[in-house]
Amino acid sequence: MATLRIVIDLPADPLFLEPGADWRPVSPKLITERRYAVLVIAVVGVALMVLGVVLQLTSAASLWPLLGAGLGVEAIALTLWFVVVPRMVSSWRYAERAQDLLIRHGRVIRRLTVVPYGRMQVIEVSANPISQRLGIATVTLVTASANTNAKIPGLPTEVAQELRDRLAAKGEAMTAGL
Amino acid sequence: MTTDSPKGQTAGSIVSPVAPAAPLNADAAAAPVDVTPQLRRLHPLTPVLRSWRLLGGLTAAALGLFRDQVENLAWIWHALQGDAEFGGLPKAFGLVMFSLLISALAAWLSWRATGFAFVTDSNGVGTLLFHRGLLVRHRSQVRLKRVQSVDVNQPLVPRLLGLSALRLDMAAGEGASVNLAYLRSADAWHLREEILCHTAVASAGTAAEQSVARPGIRDPGAAASGNHAAAGLTAAVEAASPAWHDTRGDELVAQVSTHHLVRANLLDGVSAWLLLVAWLLGLVVSTVIWGWEALLGAFAVLIPVTIAFAAQTSRQIGSMLRDANFRLYRTPTGVRISSGLTSTINRTIDFDRIQGVRLMEPYLWRRFGWAAVMVDIAGGPQDEEKGAALMPVAERAAALELVAHVTGVSLDCGSYAGAGGGARRLDPLGWRYLGVAMFAEGVARRSGRWRRSTAYVPFQRVQSVTAHQGWLQRRLSLATVYVDLPVGAKRWDARHRxxxxxxxxxGELGRRTRAQLEPADEELVG
Structure with a gap:
């Protein structure tokens, strides 16, 4: 399925979308990647419905409970596919500022992470097989804190590599120990 | 190897060195350090002390296998009468003996494979080599400069035998710690000093650099509040009695008397006891009113109540045992804690390792004006959610002075900004008590209606800042701000702002954190 260009604007927000910063979105290909998980759910739904039909044909079991459950699962999968996944993916933003990196995520539950470059210990670029095929990667910033959740998924591979190199250079210049 | 009479040795000759021909040294040549040092071994009683759990497990398994014979104890009587033969007994006994043998052998082999040594390179940088593992070999090289703390701990049984465990904590957390268990106590203390020499040299160097680079940062030795705090602490403290390790030259700053500790602990847990008493009263009253059926019904909840009772009792006893004989010493670079009734703990906390400080004031303590001080330490023990107690209980003023001594901040002087009325909807009881205050070098927050806690974090320790907004918070235009701290420290939170x-x-946290980083930047450039 061709990637749909879905751009949903984020509401203005003094805390989570600080005006003045150069906020950048992630690649829409992340929607495709996340939809693979939804596909699994959809397949489970279809399997439930098929099982219902088979059971009714082979025994006296009623068709409706399994068919209903399958339809419910399909409804959830459709909602995820067309509403939730695009909205969640389009809510990712990151901004490189002079001395720190901002990452925001989420619409219903919002999160903003501020990581000063001097606190970065490790910068990881990772890609699972699906994202490799799509040509996207995840950049993760590791600090000395286990609570820091600084992850930017769905960056085009070359953008991710450039970002990693820039961050590493900035981190090098500003690193301070514990 | 002198397994007997450990008392005969002097502190100078640390655990007997292994002969050069020992197999341990043969493959140690593969270690990156080209001069293979003689590895010292742990105390010969170590395998016995460390294998008792394995032994216990194996014995239990053996007894389980022959449960029938063991349960049917009547056969002993019959056997003694000559009516029956010892059928199951030899099997069970043999299995127990076999497991004993196996575990002793395994423990002995693993003891043989364990060794440690100090290496000092030409620059005077010390490294601890620690080899362990029989099947999977671990070779750790610990840069002594990186050691965050050196604790001497004595669990009950080793303590009776005059043995101690020496524990080195790294910034990387629990997994990177090295536990040299067990050494003779004198050796452990001797080693501790040897290690502290390396770390103290290192940290004294960095402290000097820091005070040059960042004039704003508190210099522990020169802190104006330092000596003052020591004087003020005597309010909560009794006259210092010379302890056996006072010879180390550390000055006793504070001490907690046992009756103070017991009272404080009972007061802290009193709500749990009140609930239990209320339950018992309810039981009696309902029996009187509705008769025995009510009693039977009440017994249905007996099990959870018993569990709660046991948990509360063990928690209180545990914390009292842990904090008994609590003494706080001042060392050149920080403080040292010594506490414990059955197992003793000796923990050194350098000022530059402190990630955060918390002042805890449970409801009933406030009536007596008491408070406890907790510290978070990089790579420190994470066994208790409370962190390490810097002071289990003291007068509030003394506790505040201790905080000032450790961080250079007096927590009561900040102007705490409240959370505002919006927070009332989400935290109807505690919202009034939420507050955040900025200090020159850190940030503090207050919270808690009943258990009031004031948490202080120096900007220097801030790793990242996170803002979080849940669905309800969004409706009310509120958000929670977290400060992410290094592993081992409790996350700092300002709720419902x-x-x-x-x-x-x-923005302010980010700015102040960056301001802490900039001098380091200049230092690199200059």
């Missing part, structure tokens, strides 16, 4: 307030807080 109004949106622009939270935005200001995030």
């Amino acid at each position: 109004a949106l622009d307030d939270a935005a200001n807080l995030v």
Whole structure:
């Protein structure tokens, strides 16, 4: 399925979308990647419905409970596919500022992470097989804190590599120990 | 190897060195350090002390296998009468003996494979080599400069035998710690000093650099509040009695008397006891009113109540045993804690390792004006959610002075900004008590209606700042701001701040944290 260009604007927000910063979105290909998980759910739904039909044909079991459950699962999968996944993916933003990196995520539950470059210990670029095929990667910033959740998924591979190199250079210049 | 009479040795000759021909040294040549040092071994009693759990497990398994014979104890009587033969007994006994043999052998082999040594390179940088593992070999090289703390711990049984465990904590957390268990106590103390020499040299160097680079940062030795704090602490403290390790030259700053500790602990747990008493009273009353059926019904909840009772009792006894004989010493670079009734703990906390400080004031303590001080330490023990107690209980003023001594901040002097009315909907009881105050070098927050806690974090330790907004918070235009701290420290949180307030807080925290980083930047350039 061709990637749909879905751009949903984020509401203005003094805390989570600080005006003045150069906020950048992630690649829409992340929607495709996340939809693979939804596909699994959809397949489970279809399997439930098929099982219902088979059971009714082979025994006296009623068709409706399994068919209903399958339809419910399909409804959830459709909602995820067309509403939730695009909205969640389009809510990712990151901004490189002079001395720190901002990452925001989420619409219903919002999160903003501020990581000063001097606190970065490790910068990881990772890609699972699906994202490799799509040509996207995840950049993760590791600090000395286990609570820091600084992850930017769905960056085009070359953008991710450039970002990693820039961050590493900035981190090098500003690193301070514990 | 002198397994007998450990008392005969002097502190100078640390655990007997292994002969060069020992197999341990043969493959140690593969270690990156080209001069293979003689590895010292742990105390010969170590395998016995460390294998008792394995032994216990194996014995239990053996007894389980022959449960029938063991349960049917009547056969002993019959056997003694000559009516029956010892059928199951030899099997069970043999299995127990076999497991004993196996575990002793395994423990002995693993003891043989364990060794440690100190290496000092030409620059005077010390490294601890620690080899362990029989099947999977671990070779750790610990840079002594990186050691965050050196604790001497004595669990009950080793303590009776005059043995101690020496524990080195790294910034990387629990997994990177090295536990040299067990050494003779004198050796452990001797080693501790040897290690501290390396770390103290290192940290004294960095402290000097830091005070040059960042004049704003508190210099522990020169802190104006330092000596003052020591004087003020005597309010909560009794006259210092010379302890056996006082010879180390550390000055006793504070001490907690046993009756103070017991009272404080009972007061802290009193709500749990009140609930239990209420339950018992309810039981009696309902029996009187509705008769025995009510009693039977009440017994249905007996099991959870018993579990709660046991948990509460063990928690209180545990914390009292842990904090008994609590003494706080001042060392050149920080403080040292010594506490414990059955197992003793000796923990050195350098000022530059402190990630955060918390002042805890449970409801009933406030009536007596008491408070406890907790510290978070990089790579420190994470066994208790409370962190390490810097002071289990003291007068509030003394506790505040201790905080001032350790961080250079007097927590009561800040102007705490409240959370605002919006927070009332989400935290109807505690919202009035939420507050955030900025200090020159850190940030503090207050919270808690009943258990009031004031948490202080120096900007120097801030790793990242996170703002979080849940669905309800969004409806009310509120957000929670977290400060992410290094592993081992409790996450700092300012809950339910109004949106622009939270935005200001995030901006300010970011600015101050970067301001802490900039001098280091210049230092590198210059």
